[in-house]
Amino acid sequence: MMLGSSAREPLALELYRVRKTYGDSVAVCDLSIKVEDGCFLAIMGPSGCGKTTTLRMLAGLETPDAGEIRFFGKRINERPPWERSLPLVWQNLALFPFLTVAQNVEFGLRMRNECRASREKKVLKWLERLGIRSLAERHVDEISGGQKQRVALARSLVLSPRVLLLDEPLSALDPHLRIRMQTLLTSLQRDLGISFVYVTHSQTEAFAMADRVVIMRAGRIEQDGSPQSVFNSPETPFVADFTGAFNLVSATVQSVSATQVLAASDLGLLATQRPADLTVRTGQRVTVAIRVHECQLEDINGAVTDGRNRTQGVIVGEEFVGSRILVHIEVQGGTILRVEYTLNARTQRLWDVGDPVAIAWNPEDALIVDSALRSEPDPVGAVLS
Amino acid sequence: MGRLPFSQEDPLETDTVNNLFSPAASRVMLLYLILIGIFLFTPIVFNLYLSFSARRFPGFPVTDYSLKWYLEAFHDARLTEALIRTLIVSSLVAPVATLLGGLAAYADYRFKFFGKRLALALGLLPPTIPIVILGLAFLAYLARFNLTASLTGVVISHIVICIPFAMALIRLRLAQMDRDLEPAAWNLGGSQFQVFWAIVIPFCLPAIMASLLLTFAVSFDEFTIAWFIGGTEQTLPVRVLNMVEREASPMINVIGTITFTVTLTLVGIALILLSLSRLRTTRASR
Numbered sequence: 001m002m003l004g005s006s007a008r009e010p011l012a013l014e015l016y017r018v019r020k021t022y023g024d025s026v027a028v029c030d031l032s033i034k035v036e037d038g039c040f041l042a043i044m045g046p047s048g049c050g051k052t053t054t055l056r057m058l059a060g061l062e063t064p065d066a067g068e069i070r071f072f073g074k075r076i077n078e079r080p081p082w083e084r085s086l087p088l089v090w091q092n093l094a095l096f097p098f099l100t101v102a103q104n105v106e107f108g109l110r111m112r113n114e115c116r117a118s119r120e121k122k123v124l125k126w127l128e129r130l131g132i133r134s135l136a137e138r139h140v141d142e143i144s145g146g147q148k149q150r151v152a153l154a155r156s157l158v159l160s161p162r163v164l165l166l167d168e169p170l171s172a173l174d175p176h177l178r179i180r181m182q183t184l185l186t187s188l189q190r191d192l193g194i195s196f197v198y199v200t201h202s203q204t205e206a207f208a209m210a211d212r213v214v215i216m217r218a219g220r221i222e223q224d225g226s227p228q229s230v231f232n233s234p235e236t237p238f239v240a241d242f243t244g245a246f247n248l249v250s251a252t253v254q255s256v257s258a259t260q261v262l263a264a265s266d267l268g269l270l271a272t273q274r275p276a277d278l279t280v281r282t283g284q285r286v287t288v289a290i291r292v293h294e295c296q297l298e299d300i301n302g303a304v305t306d307g308r309n310r311t312q313g314v315i316v317g318e319e320f321v322g323s324r325i326l327v328h329i330e331v332q333g334g335t336i337l338r339v340e341y342t343l344n345a346r347t348q349r350l351w352d353v354g355d356p357v358a359i360a361w362n363p364e365d366a367l368i369v370d371s372a373l374r375s376e377p378d379p380v381g382a383v384l385s
Numbered sequence: 386m387g388r389l390p391f392s393q394e395d396p397l398e399t400d401t402v403n404n405l406f407s408p409a410a411s412r413v414m415l416l417y418l419i420l421i422g423i424f425l426f427t428p429i430v431f432n433l434y435l436s437f438s439a440r441r442f443p444g445f446p447v448t449d450y451s452l453k454w455y456l457e458a459f460h461d462a463r464l465t466e467a468l469i470r471t472l473i474v475s476s477l478v479a480p481v482a483t484l485l486g487g488l489a490a491y492a493d494y495r496f497k498f499f500g501k502r503l504a505l506a507l508g509l510l511p512p513t514i515p516i517v518i519l520g521l522a523f524l525a526y527l528a529r530f531n532l533t534a535s536l537t538g539v540v541i542s543h544i545v546i547c548i549p550f551a552m553a554l555i556r557l558r559l560a561q562m563d564r565d566l567e568p569a570a571w572n573l574g575g576s577q578f579q580v581f582w583a584i585v586i587p588f589c590l591p592a593i594m595a596s597l598l599l600t601f602a603v604s605f606d607e608f609t610i611a612w613f614i615g616g617t618e619q620t621l622p623v624r625v626l627n628m629v630e631r632e633a634s635p636m637i638n639v640i641g642t643i644t645f646t647v648t649l650t651l652v653g654i655a656l657i658l659l660s661l662s663r664l665r666t667t668r669a670s671r
Contacts, residue, residue, distance in 0.1 A: 081571040094569035108573035
């Protein structure tokens with residue numbers, strides 16, 4: 001099945017049931033990822049989820065214990081790093097400290113024994129393109145963090161790779177510079193038409209740049225899809241939690257209709273939407289994810305709108321996010337729900353910490369996020385179960 | 386892009402060490418260091434001072450300054466021959482010991498293999514063995530290959546005692562090398578061999594130079610083993626001992642001064658190279 005699909009469309013990179021262990025600990029388990037040519041793929045997850053190991057296997061710095069890594073259809077498991085043409089932008093940059101900026105950029109070309117004229121032309125082109133031409137003769141210990149970043153990028157891109165690997169390259173930069181580098185990276189990727197495989201633990205970075213995101217946890221894929229789909233319809237409680245956009249509540253299914261599922265929880269009976277592919281039975285334990293942005297705060301004595309979910313709790317904390325407030329509310333059973341609302345000059349503060357408050361949301365803004373309940377066969381999920 | 390002053394660039398090097406002690410305690414310790422310095426260097430300074438005396442049995446204070454004994458020393462054939470022998474030995478020992486010690490240090494840095502710790506411990510062992518015992522062992526061993534009473538034997542033994550110095554210096558430098566530097570170079574298309582030449586050697590160059598100078602100095606000064614193994618092929622330190630035993634010539638002051646100056650210069654340059662390279666690395670990692 002996998003082979004059939006890869007034969008039709010050229011995949012820049014493909015991991016097929018790759019496994020890597022260190023002693024007793026499993027770093028990556030039965031991992032299958034396809035990277036289409038020209039795709040900006042972000043692999044994200046918390047530290048220790050196996051994302052960096054995955055990247056190092058692609059670069060040839062680790063050898064998988066099982067499975068296959070293919071580069072434009074060819075198996076490259078055994079190929080040493082220097083025969084792969086898969087340049088990596090390192091988290092700590094790993095620039096050569098005793099060389100100048102230009103010599104750093106030239107390094108890969110020198111290793112390939114390109115002639116001097118061609119080397120100089122390419123180095124110059126990339127220094128110019130990344131705006132670091134004036135630094136060419138500087139030593140890399142004499143330039144700023146953002147400039148080093150550009151040197152690291154130029155050093156990789158000068159080799160005209162078809163796929164560029166990036167390992168949390170922006171983690172050391174301050175927020176302002178990070179945004180500028182994000183813009184630079186997206187425009188470079190689009191202009192060059194090559195694939196980027198970008199490893200990060202930051203979902204804002206991934207969602208801002210990537211065409212596709214793979215969320216990993218404990219060496220396995222939790223979800224693989226467009227940023228929108230991951231954000232809008234997380235398939236597991238972990239993903240829903242990781243995006244930070246959902247309140248999670250455990251519940252037991254009470255009844256199932258064509259469009260809705262009713263589930264009993266500590267918060268009362270909750271109505272959630274039911275996608276066509278979701279098969280649940282009554283009595284099943286499920287996790288209900290409620291969109292933080294779609295919850296509304298209401299007065300506890302106010303009128304209850306028909307068809308809306310509503311529960312109450314006590315405000316235990318507030319976070320200010322620019323002009324918005326993220327309110328933390330403790331509800332029945334000790335669960336903390338978050339509700340976000342916008343503050344503007346005219347809006348009065350209606351509630352304070354310690355106040356009881358009601359929270360209401362529409363059934364379509366809540367969903368059940370247990371991948372095992374999806375009827376659609378997921379190739380990775382099938383392998384795992 | 387102005388550089389920060391040194392103290393801010395490298396807080397670990399200067400600040401923390403100084404702040405460990407109160408000013409009074411630091412002053413006492415400084416005094417202590419100065420006293421040790423005087424204790425160690427007074428004989429050598431006297432040596433230097435007396436070497437300029439014209440008298441057969443120089444006394445204090447020197448009344449008649451002259452370079453007489455310097456000239457005499459350079460015209461003594463046995464002395465100059467010994468000096469040439471020593472130079473030959475040292476200039477063979479320094480590169481070979483640096484090469485072997487450097488490769489051992491790299492093996493320790495790059496590879497994991499069975500018995501690595503043991504191999505490392507054995508490699509660093511020679512300086513801890515009493516030199517007389519080491520000399521006897523070399524004598525017994527090299528006799529089997531008819532290499533006693535030959536410069537070749539001296540060169541081989543000196544290489545063995547110099548390797549730990551080379552290894553220690555180059556290991557120190559490698560420890561400062563970013564673990565990702567070599568993989569990054571492989572990733573850019575350099576084979577292991579190419580990268581060793583293009584990255585590891587240039588990075589370790591200051592330590593390699595320091596090791597060449599230091600092993601040269603060690604071999605240049607070494608007496609015991611040269612005396613055991615060399616036989617009639619006397620190196621300079623051996624020749625000096627003979628002179629002391631037989632004639633107590635004031636030329637000894639001259640030789641002492643020259644030897645000390647050569648050694649001090651070599652070790653001094655080695656130290657400067659090492660501290661310069663440390664500076665560069667700490668800057669680069671920021």
